[in-house]
Amino acid sequence: MTKxxxxxxxxxxxxxxxxxxxxxxxxxGSGRRRPLAAALGLITSPKYGPVTVxxxxxxxxxxxxxxxxxxxxSGQVFLNLFVDNAYLIVLAVxxxxxxxxxxIDLSVGAVVALSGMIAASLLQTGWSPGVxxxxxxxxxxxxxxxxxxxxxxxxxxxxxxxLAAMFLARGLCYVISQSSISITDPTFVQLAVSRIPLGAGxxxxxxxxxxxxxVAIAVWVLHGTRFGRTVYAIGGxxxxxxxxxxxxxxxxxxxxxISGFCSGLAGVLFTxxxxxxxxxxxxxxxxxxxxxxxxxxxxxxxxxxxVLGSVLGVLVLGVIQTILTFEGTLSSxxxxxxxxxxxxxxxxxQKVLTARRR
Amino acid sequence: MSTLAKMASSRLFWPVVMLLVLFxxxxxxxxxxxxxxxxxxxxxxxxxxxxxxxxxxLIIAVxxxxxxxxxxIDLSVGAVAAISGAxxxSIILGSPDPGSLATVAVAITVxxxxxxxxxxxxxxxxxxxxxxxxxxxLILMTAGxxxxxxxxxxxxxxxxxxxxxxxxxGFWLGVPIAVIIAAVVxxxxxxxxxxTALGMxxxxxxxxxxxxxxxxxxxxxxxxxxxxxxxxxAAIAGLILTANTAAADANNTGLFIxxxxxxxxxxxxxxxxxxxxxxxxxxxxxxxIQTLVTTVYTVGIPPIATxxxxxxxxxxxxxxQSPTTAEAFSGFRRRLALRAEKGVAAS
Numbered sequence: 001m002t003k004x005x006x007x008x009x010x011x012x013x014x015x016x017x018x019x020x021x022x023x024x025x026x027x028x029g030s031g032r033r034r035p036l037a038a039a040l041g042l043i044t045s046p047k048y049g050p051v052t053v054x055x056x057x058x059x060x061x062x063x064x065x066x067x068x069x070x071x072x073x074s075g076q077v078f079l080n081l082f083v084d085n086a087y088l089i090v091l092a093v094x095x096x097x098x099x100x101x102x103x104i105d106l107s108v109g110a111v112v113a114l115s116g117m118i119a120a121s122l123l124q125t126g127w128s129p130g131v132x133x134x135x136x137x138x139x140x141x142x143x144x145x146x147x148x149x150x151x152x153x154x155x156x157x158x159x160x161x162x163l164a165a166m167f168l169a170r171g172l173c174y175v176i177s178q179s180s181i182s183i184t185d186p187t188f189v190q191l192a193v194s195r196i197p198l199g200a201g202x203x204x205x206x207x208x209x210x211x212x213x214x215v216a217i218a219v220w221v222l223h224g225t226r227f228g229r230t231v232y233a234i235g236g237x238x239x240x241x242x243x244x245x246x247x248x249x250x251x252x253x254x255x256x257x258i259s260g261f262c263s264g265l266a267g268v269l270f271t272x273x274x275x276x277x278x279x280x281x282x283x284x285x286x287x288x289x290x291x292x293x294x295x296x297x298x299x300x301x302x303x304x305x306x307v308l309g310s311v312l313g314v315l316v317l318g319v320i321q322t323i324l325t326f327e328g329t330l331s332s333x334x335x336x337x338x339x340x341x342x343x344x345x346x347x348x349x350q351k352v353l354t355a356r357r358r
Numbered sequence: 359m360s361t362l363a364k365m366a367s368s369r370l371f372w373p374v375v376m377l378l379v380l381f382x383x384x385x386x387x388x389x390x391x392x393x394x395x396x397x398x399x400x401x402x403x404x405x406x407x408x409x410x411x412x413x414x415x416l417i418i419a420v421x422x423x424x425x426x427x428x429x430x431i432d433l434s435v436g437a438v439a440a441i442s443g444a445x446x447x448s449i450i451l452g453s454p455d456p457g458s459l460a461t462v463a464v465a466i467t468v469x470x471x472x473x474x475x476x477x478x479x480x481x482x483x484x485x486x487x488x489x490x491x492x493x494x495x496l497i498l499m500t501a502g503x504x505x506x507x508x509x510x511x512x513x514x515x516x517x518x519x520x521x522x523x524x525x526x527x528g529f530w531l532g533v534p535i536a537v538i539i540a541a542v543v544x545x546x547x548x549x550x551x552x553x554t555a556l557g558m559x560x561x562x563x564x565x566x567x568x569x570x571x572x573x574x575x576x577x578x579x580x581x582x583x584x585x586x587x588x589x590x591x592a593a594i595a596g597l598i599l600t601a602n603t604a605a606a607d608a609n610n611t612g613l614f615i616x617x618x619x620x621x622x623x624x625x626x627x628x629x630x631x632x633x634x635x636x637x638x639x640x641x642x643x644x645x646x647i648q649t650l651v652t653t654v655y656t657v658g659i660p661p662i663a664t665x666x667x668x669x670x671x672x673x674x675x676x677x678x679q680s681p682t683t684a685e686a687f688s689g690f691r692r693r694l695a696l697r698a699e700k701g702v703a704a705s
Contacts, residue, residue: 104492150676154677154680154683155681155682159431159630160620160624160676161676163617163672164672164673165669167617167668167672168669168670170665171664174660174663175663178660287496290496291500294493300492301490333504333508333608335504336504337501337505337508339500339501340497340501343500344497347493348489351489
């Protein structure tokens with residue numbers, strides 16, 4: 001029950017006490033203690049601990065990389081983390097919603113590939129991008145809706161329902177085409193190659209802006225709306241949420257619609273990045289997204305977690321990839337082993353932190 | 359009527375119906391579907407093909423059934439299969455005499471031993487640390503492929519070893535070796551869990567681990583055993599898959615096989631919520647999946663589209679087994695009975 005009350009901790013607890021507005025920066029109550037104790041409290045809290053550790057880890061890896069390799073410690077290397085992983089950030093946002101309710105979505109990788117295939121094939125036949133992109137977002141949202149209904153109405157396990165969606169999406173990719181379709185549409189090419197200068201020789205792509213907007217909206221939805229609180233409440237305890245009169249059914253279905261929408265959008269961003277549709281792309285991306293969410297401190301049983309944590313998780317995965325690129329001699333399979341090891345560390349950390357609390 | 363109703367309420371009813379429907383489609387598309395011929399003392403025919411190609415999935419699904427019965431899941435089986443194939447191939451390649459029986463025996467033994475270690479690792483995460491099974495095995499699923507690539511150094515290891523190849527494509531008494539191995543694994547699992555109390559212990563752990571521990575069931579030890587057995591099954595399947603192509607491919611050996619195995623278990627009527635399992639159902643489920651793949655081939659649909667059909671089958675079976683559907687059905691039946699009663703009363 002404490003989890004339930006604590007989960008949607010927005011500005012409410014801090015506002016009446018002191019008007020300083022610590023705004024979710026530290027767990028309530030630890031602000032008055034000495035800095036060391038406050039830091040310790042931050043790390044050992046199940047809510048903020050994993051996120052803090054992830055943030056520290058990210059900074060540590062980045063600094064180590066900066067000392068080891070020339071040219072690593074630059075703003076552009078940092079920004080490239082966003083440029084290269086914009087689609088993964090969007091995926092991780094959708095996945096965060098699902099995991100917060102205690103579910104899981106295995107279909108996201110296949111849906112990314114499917115929306116890429118739809119985009120490529122429709123653009124090839126001369127459809128306008130202004131029609132294609134909304135159509136893709138609509139279709140993937142509908143797929144999410146069907147999955148959500150299957151899970152809620154028919155009580156199918158999220159694992160199996162999204163597995164079926166994964167098979168469906170991957171199979172439809174092959175039905176559309178078995179080979180790669182390249183995209184030559186001028187709008188898409190323009191969006192793919194254009195860079196937005198930030199001054200001082202730094203630049204980002206339009207995809208990054210879209211990803212950042214998605215993250216901002218997700219943060220607002222989760223922390224500023226009733227829907228967001230219901231999401232946390234379902235993860236904390238579905239039965240309790242139901243007894244409190246929260247719209248559990250609607251929220252549980254909507255979460256999968258959001259994940260479907262995010263997967264579709266991520267697919268569009270991915271096609272901006274690759275300028276082609278290929279049925280075998282993004283295999284295993286669902287695992288990357290889940291890993292990013294877990295490393296970002298969202299509890300897999302639901303109820304605890306932040307969208308910004310998931311973004312940090314994506315950045316950690318990205319920075320590991322960058323280090324391996326800079327290292328040059330290390331082979332790509334080390335990425336998988338590293339991600340596996342990181343997952344292990346964070347899961348054990350979560351376990352320890354929540355065990356202390358209970 | 360009552361026997362029909364009893365059959366319809368059986369958990370095996372819908373999977374068997376599905377299998378029969380697939381057989382019927384095959385028979386229409388290809389009249390010689392049920393024919394089995396003997397050529398050079400070896401059995402040939404579509405049914406034999408289904409059994410042989412379905413063997414690895416069935417072997418893994420047997421292990422998966424026991425894991426799922428404890429309310430767990432093992433996502434790492436594909437990676438374990440890849441690792442065992444990679445280990446066996448690299449040992450055979452590294453030996454001075456790849457064709458000798460001793461080399462192959464050593465390679466297989468080492469591969470199986472390593473899989474036991476991997477299984478114990480999964481069991482440790484689930485039973486000792488208490489991590490959710492999906493996530494605990496996700497770690498090995500992600501890292502395992504990396505480890506397999508580490509062993510093969512990112513290359514496809516091709517071996518030329520007749521005894522090893524025999525494992526994948528050989529025949530004994532006319533029956534494919536893979537089918538015999540699958541039958542042995544299935545038979546052993548059925549014998550050990552259903553002829554002793556072990557199966558009931560596994561189910562009790564799936565229903566409530568804490569309660570079964572207090573009732574004197576060694577829940578932890580059982581979890582260890584179940585995950586280890588599942589990894590062993592995965593390694594056996596990986597060896598068969600690798601031997602079949604005589605090549606270890608760290609990326610593609612056993613890719614998606616965890617999903618097929620889980621599907622086989624779910625189609626067979628074993629609930630993912632644990633506490634109940636049916637090995638016979640898993641057998642039917644594995645056959646449904648393999649027959650589906652074969653059907654897609656014989657009917658002439660591009661094999662690439664198989665996944666769409668798999669999605670359809672999973673969805674249909676899940677919806678049919680859903681409690682909501684069962685309620686709707688029983689409500690419908692009750693209304694029918696009520697109407698019949700009224701009819702009797704009126705006349």
